[in-house]
Amino acid sequence: MMMMGETWSQLGSLIATAMFLWAMFDKYFPYQLRGPILTYSKKLASFVYPYIQIKFQEFTGEYLKRNEAYAAIETYLSNKSSAEARSLKAVVVRDSNQPVQLSMDENEEVTDEFEGIKVWWTAKSITPRTQSNPFYPETEEKRYYKLTFHKSHREILCGKYINHVLQEGKAITVRNRQRKLCINNPSQNWGGYKSRKWSHVTFEHPASFDTLAMESKKKEEIINDLIKFSQGKEYYAKIGKAWKRGYLLYGPPGTGKSSMIAAMANFMNYDIYDLELTTVKDNTELRRLLIETTSKSIIVIEDIDCSLDLTGQRKKKKEQVNDEEKKDPASKMAKGEEESNSKVTLSGLLNFIDGLWSACGGERIIVFTTNYVEKLDPALIRRGRMDKHIEMSYCGFEAFKVLAKNYLNIDSHPLFMTIGHLLEETNITPADVAENLMPKSLYDDAETCLKKLIEAIKTAKEEAIKKAEEEARLKAEKEEKEKQETTQEDVKVDESSAKEVKENGVEVVIEDKTLAKEINENGVTA
Numbered sequence: 001m002m003m004m005g006e007t008w009s010q011l012g013s014l015i016a017t018a019m020f021l022w023a024m025f026d027k028y029f030p031y032q033l034r035g036p037i038l039t040y041s042k043k044l045a046s047f048v049y050p051y052i053q054i055k056f057q058e059f060t061g062e063y064l065k066r067n068e069a070y071a072a073i074e075t076y077l078s079n080k081s082s083a084e085a086r087s088l089k090a091v092v093v094r095d096s097n098q099p100v101q102l103s104m105d106e107n108e109e110v111t112d113e114f115e116g117i118k119v120w121w122t123a124k125s126i127t128p129r130t131q132s133n134p135f136y137p138e139t140e141e142k143r144y145y146k147l148t149f150h151k152s153h154r155e156i157l158c159g160k161y162i163n164h165v166l167q168e169g170k171a172i173t174v175r176n177r178q179r180k181l182c183i184n185n186p187s188q189n190w191g192g193y194k195s196r197k198w199s200h201v202t203f204e205h206p207a208s209f210d211t212l213a214m215e216s217k218k219k220e221e222i223i224n225d226l227i228k229f230s231q232g233k234e235y236y237a238k239i240g241k242a243w244k245r246g247y248l249l250y251g252p253p254g255t256g257k258s259s260m261i262a263a264m265a266n267f268m269n270y271d272i273y274d275l276e277l278t279t280v281k282d283n284t285e286l287r288r289l290l291i292e293t294t295s296k297s298i299i300v301i302e303d304i305d306c307s308l309d310l311t312g313q314r315k316k317k318k319e320q321v322n323d324e325e326k327k328d329p330a331s332k333m334a335k336g337e338e339e340s341n342s343k344v345t346l347s348g349l350l351n352f353i354d355g356l357w358s359a360c361g362g363e364r365i366i367v368f369t370t371n372y373v374e375k376l377d378p379a380l381i382r383r384g385r386m387d388k389h390i391e392m393s394y395c396g397f398e399a400f401k402v403l404a405k406n407y408l409n410i411d412s413h414p415l416f417m418t419i420g421h422l423l424e425e426t427n428i429t430p431a432d433v434a435e436n437l438m439p440k441s442l443y444d445d446a447e448t449c450l451k452k453l454i455e456a457i458k459t460a461k462e463e464a465i466k467k468a469e470e471e472a473r474l475k476a477e478k479e480e481k482e483k484q485e486t487t488q489e490d491v492k493v494d495e496s497s498a499k500e501v502k503e504n505g506v507e508v509v510i511e512d513k514t515l516a517k518e519i520n521e522n523g524v525t526a
């Protein structure tokens with residue numbers, strides 16, 4: 001006990017001496033000589049304690065902006081914290097599909113390993129004693145993460161590791177974020193203080209490439225294309241092109257164009273911007289809307305052929321401009337300016353897709369859908385703009401099998417063969433197949449649904465035959481009518497030539513007997 005008391009008193013006087021010496025040093029030691037002394041004392045300290053510490057504060061700068069690195073580290077450490085830390089905090093993160101994010105509480109420590117090197121992360125906080133900024137009083141504690149590692153790994157940890165932590169943290173945030181389906185507001189609603197160009201709801205479409213009914217080879221090709229695009233940041237930067245990809249989805253209604261877009265968004269973890277072109281006033285407004293779209297998004301223009309008379313406008317404008325230019329070449333420049341202020345034009349859309357987006361950074365996919373690909377202006381869909389043209393076709397046997405798995409949870413059935421044969425002969429959309437496969441009551445089993453589908457395909461087949469017959473009949477009638485009209489016109493032409501023959505008194509052989517009779521009656525020798 002005596003020994004213990006002595007040790008404490010010795011330690012106390014040692015600390016007091018050290019503090020006295022430090023106070024003397026601070027007060028009387030010449031300023032010019034302090035540098036080398038401090039350097040040597042740091043070297044001594046690093047010899048005794050060979051670890052490096054890096055602080056990542058939650059708020060930085062004069063206006064106390066939240067440090068992105070802090071947020072990324074918090075997310076990165078979330079899994080490790082929930083596995084290792086004994087005291088945890090749960091925070092609700094905005095726009096995340098996770099109910100809460102767990103992070104370690106103050107003074108907790110977790111370890112991490114990178115390329116075989118061990119590091120320690122500690123959550124810390126300090127409560128400020130002074131008010132440095134009167135406009136932003138620091139009443140709250142300042143939180144920070146402290147990274148500790150051995151000085152021999154300085155280079156790799158300060159560079160590669162920190163980069164890895166930040167990137168991974170951001171990637172987890174993206175993975176966990178609640179995705180949005182955005183719809184553009186008409187421009188008259190943009191005026192107010194809190195007005196928005198886009199309104200959004202949470203995007204929760206269940207479609208995926210697994211549930212999408214189409215040939216597996218085609219599906220795989222699209223998936224590979226998307227993966228290649230998502231990994232192409234460096235490639236696009238190298239070739240000097242905007243990181244974007246255009247898809248044109250075409251096919252009859254009900255073949256899954258919208259389902260494909262939802263599957264793409266779910267696969268890529270992207271937001272969807274559903275751009276309704278008919279409510280966009282002009283090219284300027286279109287530009288503003290598109291600039292507001294965020295990275296990692298799919299911009300969709302559905303039924304592009306109906307959205308605007310893009311093809312017609314362009315052609316009409318061209319013709320009009322050409323005519324006017326012929327009359328007045330000086331009008332050319334004035335016209336160009338006027339055009340840019342008029343309605344949304346094809347060139348406005350194309351300019352944006354090709355040009356401005358390069359400046360926006362980030363990855364974007366643009367999708368056009370149409371039921372009538374042949375109606376579109378080639379300029380709109382040429383390769384380079386719409387990089388991939390995907391035909392969404394009628395339901396084949398392979399697509400049917402996907403739907404049977406989705407709706408009835410079966411991989412095979414004796415009726416499959418009949419359905420396969422029928423599908424080869426009949427055009428029926430996946431939407432119609434899906435509708436028939438869906439059990440309508442508790443008593444509908446797989447067989448009932450398949451039989452219902454067989455009936456539906458047979459009906460579709462009969463209707464298609466009737467339609468084809470009707471079309472053939474109408475075509476034949478039309479052709480007959482046209483033939484009759486042509487004959488009547490020929491008779492008229494021949495009558496006038498016969499009249500000429502008679503007047504000139506020339507004798508000719510006329511093979512058409514009706515005509516010859518008519519001419520004879522008029523007194524001409526046949």
Ligand SMILES: Nc1ncnc2c1ncn2[C@@H]1O[C@H](COP(=O)(O)OP(=O)(O)OP(=O)(O)O)[C@@H](O)[C@H]1O
Pocket residue numbers: 211212213214251252253254255256257258259260371392430431432434
């Ligand atoms: N290829 C498909 N795979 C899976 N389901 C499909 C497919 N095609 C259609 N469906 C089903 O039919 C419904 C309608 O399909 P969807 O809206 O995707 O077709 P669409 O081609 O976009 O039609 P529209 O041109 O009329 O917009 C979907 O909700 C889905 O249930």
